[in-house]
Amino acid sequence: MYRLVLILLLLGTALGQTPPSPQCSAPEYHQFDFWIGDWDAYDADSPKEVAAHVRVEPILNGCSLHEIYDGANGLHGESFSIYDESRKLWHQTWVTSRGQLLIVEGALTDGAMKLSGTDNARHANVFATWKPENGTVRETAYFTDENGKTKRPWFDMIFRPHSSAVSSKSDDAKTVTALDTEYHAAVAKNDFATMDRLLADNFILISSKGKTYTKQDLLDEARSGRIQYDRQDDSEQTVRVFGDTAVITAKLFAKGVEDGKPFEYTVWFSDTYSRTATGWKYVFGQAAGRL
8 A cells, every 4th residue: 555655756756747636735735845855964963064955845735845855974864744634644655765664654743743662673662753943853763672661862954945945035036026027917817826835824915905815815806706806017126135034015006997997006015025935925914005
């Protein structure tokens, strides 16, 4: 069964196939998303020496996570992680260039992903935990004997954003400006998939009338098609970067039809973006009164 799952995942990745999987939009499928990113991995005991370069990305329409591990010691490994809705648990299969195989399963508990299984090569049980910590992820693992009595550590690893991904303030400004332009273009087309990608899960928008909208509110509105835009143009756009936070201000002109009634307005707005392990996310928006 597990071998079949792994083969299907590998084939899907190789062929670039992403079959429609609307069921994978459920929150449970995204409990491990905090691990998505381009990482430099460090042993906790050697925090200045990169032990591996690790990329973790969603595949198969967000139904699985694919990890590519390139160790400084020459070890290459890959894992596939998936939420098994039928059993209400997470499954991960890990294979390496040295012929190693490890299968672990478990669940998100107290904000950490905790998976365990049997390492047949070592004749031992293995327990692994992934936990997000201030923009990093810490993965720890240990073994016990088959009776679960003797405990010995395996590794303690910290994932930090890959060093080449650290850019200058001017680069950040260009990136955020492009993302904000992409977001407003997506709103104009009711492109809820792009909006979903750019909006943070805890996003909040405050309209010029003081009404508050969540990410889900905006996605639902885009899906409904209740508002159809003829134009939505930004002008006088400025961006200010403060470390991992960026604030954009601009003037927005919008024209279209809402519930069958035409509208046209100009409004000043500010958009706030935050740098995360998976890139910049739109976290807060506020509009001033219409001009």
